[in-house]
Amino acid sequence: MFWRERRCWIFDLDGTLTVAVHDFDAIRAELALPVGRGILEALAALPEHEARERFVRLEVIERELALRARPADGAADLLDALTRRGARLGLLTRNGHAIALDTLSAAGLARFFEPAHVIGREAAAPKPSPEGVLLLLSTWGAPPDDAVVVGDHGSDLVAGRAAGAATIHVDTAGAFRWPEHADHCVRSLAELLP
Ligand SMILES: [Mg+2]
Numbered sequence: 001m002f003w004r005e006r007r008c009w010i011f012d013l014d015g016t017l018t019v020a021v022h023d024f025d026a027i028r029a030e031l032a033l034p035v036g037r038g039i040l041e042a043l044a045a046l047p048e049h050e051a052r053e054r055f056v057r058l059e060v061i062e063r064e065l066a067l068r069a070r071p072a073d074g075a076a077d078l079l080d081a082l083t084r085r086g087a088r089l090g091l092l093t094r095n096g097h098a099i100a101l102d103t104l105s106a107a108g109l110a111r112f113f114e115p116a117h118v119i120g121r122e123a124a125a126p127k128p129s130p131e132g133v134l135l136l137l138s139t140w141g142a143p144p145d146d147a148v149v150v151g152d153h154g155s156d157l158v159a160g161r162a163a164g165a166a167t168i169h170v171d172t173a174g175a176f177r178w179p180e181h182a183d184h185c186v187r188s189l190a191e192l193l194p
Contacts, residue, residue, distance in 0.1 A: 003166040003183060004194070008142045009082055010133055010160070012151035013093040013100055016170055017079075017189075018069045018107050020152065027061055038155075040094055040126050062099045069106040072170075074190030079112040081193055090117040090136040092149075092159070094126045128155040130163035137163070150192075157181035168192065 011017050028035060031054045033042040039058065043051045082089060091113055093100045097120030104110040104118070117136060124132035137147055149160025150168045157178050160167040169182035176185045186192060 001184060003148045003168065006146050006148045006166060007086065008088045008090070008137065008140055008147040008165075010090040010092050010136055010147060010149045010165070012127075012149075012153065012156045013091055013095060013103055014065075015072075015152040016150060016156070017072055017075045017091070017109055018103060019072055020172075021065055021068060027058070030061065031057060038094075038126070040121060059096065059099065062095060063102065066095075066099050066102040067106055069103040071107040071109055073172075073188045074193065075107070075109060076112075078189045078192050079109060083112060088117070088140050088142070089113055090119065090140075092119045092124075092127065092132040092136065092156075094121055094155075096120045097122055126155075127151075127153075128158035128162070130159045133159055133163035133165060137165075150189075154178040154181060 014020060014022055024039065028039060033039060043055055079089060089112055091100060097118060100118050100120050101115060104113060119132040119135060124135050133149060137144060144164030147165035148168060149156060149165045150170060151157060152170050157167040157169055158181050161181050166183045167181060169176055169178060169185045170189060172187055174187050
């Protein structure tokens with residue numbers, strides 16, 4: 001597979017490196033946000049005084065979830081194999097940076113990532129924008145055709161494709177809803193091991 005030998009691997013966090021626990025509809029309901037729209041996008045559309053209080057509540061919810069994070073099947077083995085063959089590892093999440101680091105720690109995966117290569121919503125426009133992918137590639141001085149983006153949602157795949165990287169969709173359910181944006185589809189990260 002053409003993506004196997006690539007040296008820059010950028011992962012989504014929730015539902016990709018960790019077992020999915022976020023019930024986004026429940027979070028939307030708790031924050032009184034509309035159904036069917038991204039939480040960050042819905043918050044950004046509110047007047048600032050209304051958004052601020054909900055944003056604080058969102059961070060409380062995310063922190064609670066972070067502490068319960070568990071690694072996805074095959075995550076540690078894959079990251080270990082990539083590290084040993086000298087790949088660069090980055091993480092791009094719609095979560096905040098501090099919460100992403102807490103999530104990695106709780107899931108036992110923090111040792112694989114330099115904190116500077118964990119890109120949260122403070123540092124780049126949220127996926128599906130390719131900004132975070134391009135930021136990591138520019139940090140590494142690497143071209144997009146040496147990069148792979150791995151994620152469980154269409155927004156991860158769209159971001160990777162828009163940046164010019166290869167895209168891998170991980171879907172434990174095997175439904176693979178975004179075939180047009182994925183170069184490769186797997187049900188488990190373990191399938192990506194050499
Ligand atoms: Mg995800």
